[in-house]
Amino acid sequence: MPTPDERKAASAFVAPALAVYALVVALPIVYGLGMSLYKWDVLAESRFAGLANFAEIASDPVFWRSLGHNLILVFVSVAFQLPLALALAVILSGAVPGRAIFRTAYFLPVVLPSVVIALLWKYVLDAPGRGLLNGLLGAVGLGGLERTWLTDPSTALGALIGVVCWRHVGFHLVIYYAGIQSISEELYEAARVDGAGPLRRFLHVTLPGLERVIEITVVLAVVGSLKYFDLFFLMPGPPEHETELVTTYLFRKGIEDERYGYACALAAVLLAVSLAAAAAVLGLARRWRRGEA
């Protein structure tokens, strides 16, 4: 049992942080969940509406379209961005000169503010005659491909996802790189003695050694893609919700249209989806590990 003195000391240390956290994070979440049950727009008096906002979300085509874009982002992040990061991390872990310089460079986009990245890539992907990419395509004789990448509905989503991956691939790469460094060199030696080539060493030493790290990066990539906001909001897009995400839709409804109740209901759905997805990935990983053992 804790002594009264101990309890007093512990409370004094924990209470200030807990108070700030409760007021700025916990209280708004609870308040927002409550508000999601109200019809509350900027001009009208707010009134209790039960689950009406959620019923409206269920039949809102823009919401489903936005969630679909989030799921595409989840898929691309897990199926392409993470494997690319892992491949680069493995190559970087081999005997190559200038490892520190490469690592510093790869991580640079992770550190830059989203606003600067959005402005930079707008210049890259801008209209024919302006954008850097179009200039490059013209110079190598592919002028037929030139277009305004970010507002052309057929390329907008792909271009944005590409920039998001550019921004985050270095983060996962560095995590994998650190994970590989912590795998014992003796395991690789033993595999070499057994005559395992680079592919077998990767499959039987590197991958098992990174199991935990991969699990965590998948959770981060899935949750990160579901709650993604910055570049999709900051970069120009086509006018018909072609690049809408749940969070950007929430922002438009809540801040621009001032439909607070509806935006809070969207936030409640987002919270539920994110937590469920994180739990699902962790549960799958646990089952997979058990099946392996």
Added chain:
Amino acid sequence: VARRSPTRILAKAVRLAVLAAFFAVAVGPVVWMLYTSVKSESAITASIWSLPSTETVTLENYRDILSPRAEAGLGTYYANSLAVTVVSVAAAVALGAAAAYGLARFALPGKRWLYYAFLIGMMIPVHVTLIPLLRLWGLAGDGLALAGARELYDGRIALAVTYAAFSLPVTVFILYGFFVNVPREIEEAARIDGATTWQVFAHVMLPLSRPALAVVTIFAFVSTWNEFVFARTLANLPAWMTLPVGLRHLTTSEFGDSMGRMTAGMTLAVAPLVVVYVVFQRHIVRGLTRGAVKG
């Protein structure tokens, strides 16, 4: 073990080529931003790809973007970013360190539950709190107005408090992991010498924890300095804008269409960040990825 067969040399060359290609993709846009910021408007119009020649290199973009204007400019955004970041990071690290110490060292009913309450803050999408926080800070402003002190309400203070709270989960998580691994004997020696609990924390534990404190400080600094959507929502007046919101605001100014002026502004906005990053990159990389690798 190095055998120098032709296939090995070829494999090494391929690996280097892949790494170099990705290097160019990662830093290319930033390099372009740097050299475009010192090109004249006519040189940019002539070719957006070309490097500036010694005759056309100019600092006029920097002079223009920094020139005093009717509305708040880059200088104001800088000052706001610095103030908000310093205050919120200092608060988050101080409060987070105390809380992590309390949770790591003392028996407290329900402390496991408290620890998880902080941890779950790393999983929830912060956007969920956007509308409620806008409303709650609005109520705080209304309260001040009722008390006849409307002018005391400042979006930058609301922002600093909000950022401090957002930085708490990671700070508590990393410092808790550090504190529980420090042997208790060190503190007990100080206690026998008559030190109070607070003195043990401030004069024994904190100095020992400098590497972990550096990691959480850097983590909070980078995420706070770069944050956009809460700054856009809670501090959207020109006088209150931080750099991310201000830079975006500049795109609607008379400089918005000028690639030279905008890249100069962007360069100034990221310069301290990039310098800090290159100098402390080992700590920053460790800081931003620590939680994931340790987990």
